[in-house]
Amino acid sequence: MxxxxxxxxxxxxxxxxxxxxxxxxxxxxxxxxxxxxxxxxxxxxxxxxxxxxxxxxxxxxxxxxxxxxxxxxxxxxxxxxxxxxLGPPWSWIRVRKRFRHTVHLEVGAGTPLPAMVRYGLRHGLTGLEFLAGIPGSAGGAWAMNAGSHGREMGEVTLALALVAADGQRTRPGRKALAFGYRRLDLDPGSVIVGGVLRAGLGSKTEVARQVQELLRRRKKTQPWQEPSGGSVFRNPSGDSAGRLIEAAGCKGWARGEARVSEKHANFIINRGRARARDVLSLMAAVRQRVYEHSGVLLEPEVRLWGCTLPEPVRRPGSSL
Ligand SMILES: Cc1cc2nc3c(=O)[nH]c(=O)nc-3n(C[C@H](O)[C@H](O)[C@H](O)COP(=O)(O)OP(=O)(O)OC[C@H]3O[C@@H](n4cnc5c(N)ncnc54)[C@H](O)[C@@H]3O)c2cc1C
CATH class of the missing domain: 3.30.43.10 (Uridine Diphospho-n-acetylenolpyruvylglucosamine Reductase, domain 2)
Known part of the structure; x- marks a missing residue:
């Protein structure tokens, strides 16, 4: 064998x-x-x-x-x-502790974020509205420290349940967790199986109003209905990748059926049968153009599995 x-x-x-x-x-x-x-x-x-x-x-x-x-x-x-x-068997939301103004929730890593938002709407939970419109799972949101509108997953997290590469379980509290911009530093191979979140107890009407407003803004500014991987590049310090890509004139650029969205320049959409190599080639071209235009070297936010992004071309006198 x-x-x-x-x-x-x-x-x-x-x-x-x-x-x-x-x-x-x-x-x-x-x-x-x-x-x-x-x-x-x-x-x-x-x-x-x-x-x-x-x-x-x-x-x-x-x-x-x-x-x-x-x-x-x-x-x-x-x-x-x-x-x-980590699919449906890993999806759960349970109340762990309830206080007068807050609640601690146990959430499974496979719980879809839209289900968490719906749970928050049903129970008038405040502090989780920023997850509205993010299509990931709780586990992915912890691993990426997902966020929007100035809030992020790390802020509402009290503890995580992890399984290490050797199968051992740990339960680090908030202070032991190194959340950063769109990342969480874990030992290689560790798996997040669940965690505890803190939410406020508020008015259902107000939570619904905020969620609707965030979804409305998202639909207006992002290619909501087209297949994409969200923001392709990380925002460089003090700037936005989308602004830099648009300023460099890359909106609408295409390779095969992968295309830089006209609605949001940091989204690459799949117009049907795009391949990973189309997306990578487009990412490399955009990255090169932005570097030449503004001197900023964008770094991918999406995680690349089984593929790599070609290095930018070194230009004479460049610091690359
Ligand atoms: C239309 C659209 C809009 C988006 N908007 C936003 C936004 O506003 N803000 C934002 O931050 N992101 C946004 N994203 C990106 C994405 O939704 C988030 O990063 C999300 O949290 C990823 O979750 P996932 O379950 O899909 O993770 P995956 O894509 O499956 O995985 C992402 C990474 O997390 C790791 N991971 C996943 N689950 C676990 C686990 N249980 N344990 C350990 N590692 C794990 C994976 O190994 C991988 O490295 C958007 C994406 C799309 C398509």
Missing amino acids: SPDRRILKRLAEVCPGRVKVAEPLAPFTTWKIGGPAQWLAAPQDLEELRRLLALLTGMGRPWHILGRGSNVLIGDRGVAGAVIY
Whole structure:
């Protein structure tokens, strides 16, 4: 038996019926782009996840954690190793503690952010409105420290439940968590399985008003209905990637069926059958043009799996 078949057999013992081979990942992403996972595993509880991580660690095989795929670009040839999908079995919202003006919520990593927003609307919870319109999962939002309109996930987080690469569980509190701009520093291979959020208890009408307003703004300024991966580049300090890309004249640029959105220059949309290589080529061209125009070298915000962004061309006298 080949080493890969042996690993597959062991994976299937750990996650019976929930391991697929060469499974296309495009349907798992909001961009609808990406080749297959060598193995796609969907553990359904903590024990399965722990055993899966310990097995992969022991066999020296890499893995990626997939939430709702709204911030990843997956290469056309797919990814080697395992992709661990934390889907519906990892979705829950429960009240942990209730105080007079606040509530502590336990949230599973697979909980879709829109479900969290709906929960907040139903119970008049304040402080979570900023998540309206972000299509990820709670786990992805923690990993990326997702945010909008000046608020971010780290601010409302009291603790996380993690499983380390060796299968060990930890529960770091807020002070032990290093949230930064669109990132959370975790030990390599760690998986967020859930966490505790703090929300205020307020008026349902006011929460609904704020959510509606944020969604209205989003629909006005972003290509809401087209497949994309959200903001492609990180905002450089004190500026916005979208402004720089627009100023450099890249709106509407296209490679294959990937196109820089006319509505928001930091979004690349898939107009039908875009491939990862189209998106990468467009990202590289935009990055180069912005660098030449403003001297700013944009860095990707989307996570690249099984693909890399070509380096910018070095120009004479440039500091690149
Ligand atoms: C239309 C659109 C609008 C968006 N608007 C915003 C916005 O306003 N603000 C914003 O911040 N982002 C925005 N995004 C980006 C994206 O939705 C967020 O980053 C989201 O939090 C990612 O969650 P996800 O579950 O889709 O993560 P994925 O895309 O599945 O994964 C993203 C990264 O997180 C890691 N990850 C996911 N789950 C876990 C886990 N359980 N444990 C450890 N690591 C994990 C993955 O390995 C990967 O590195 C937008 C995207 C789109 C398509």
